[in-house]
Amino acid sequence: MSEQSAEHFSEHIRRYLYVFYALLFGTVITVAASYIPFGNREINIAVALFIAICKASLVACYFMHLISERKMIYFIMAFTAFFFTGLMFLTLWSFGDLPRHTSH
């Protein structure tokens, strides 16, 4: 292996470590935020999901190398995002006709 590629991967490893620290920090923030009363539970849910999305983006972009992938992978991901969004919209649209008393 050339010296240049060793240097290249050392740079990558440094980046992975920063992402790892960010993920640990994100976990601590998620737990801490769940104990803060933001006024209503919806805000707590929004904060927790926002942190989770940030953490998931870090994993996908850096550990899964989505930040520097080929077009083909972005194409597959775009389709996935489209159908996943559609699935979530279906869930939202069904709010007018929700099943009730679902806690038992």
Add this chain to the structure above:
Amino acid sequence: MDIPYTIEARPDTGLYNAKVGIWLFLASEVMLFGALFSTYILLRVGAPEGYWPHGWLNIPVGTVNTIVLITSSITTVMAWASCKMNQFGRFKFFHACTLCLALTFVGIKSYEYHDKFIHYEITLKDGTIADGHLVKRTADAVVIKGHYVKDRKELFDLRAANAPHEHTELTIPKAQIAKMENYGPWHSTYLAIYFTLTGLHALHVIGGAIVIGFLWGPGSKLWRTDPERFTNRIEISGLFWHFVDLVWIFLFPVLYLL
């Protein structure tokens, strides 16, 4: 005959075949977990105010498991980087760490499941509810470590300020028991979706651990004959492992904290 495009990129996709394959598989996995998350949302929104469980899961234990999985993600990516840098010894070390962390995750999850299976809600004939962990069962009585509540609603929000916290040993004669049920998936829709989501996730962890174990052990022989192809295998298994971590990043706050 050799399988084509295991190392070199296919001209039309610009990628080796396994990489396209794993991303297509992960796309289907997103939809699978997406459907279950959607189910969770509908169940939760449909629950009457104050009747959706809160604080039923042990947050410190869940946090430790989150850290375990995040750490396993970095060891996986380090194992791949070690292969890329021709450092097979380092690869072996990092992949062994991933395997140990995967087993730790499954061990902690098993402990959590066990805790739910020995946790009982006992409705007495006078309507009082005894709730706690089973200590022992004799021929004519059941001993639990827990507390009594008058209204079942008191059991839902355990993080509320007025939630019952003192647990004592209670001996309940069997003749007084009208219904006794543990906190398995049959107990409530919350536990049904909790066991479904975490059980499916745990199956993914176990599946991933088997693949990682194979590549660490007998599968690592390929390194000697075809290191580039072996490195690609590590990348593919790593992508799956990161996805497993990614799913847990959402499961943890949704099930444990909110």
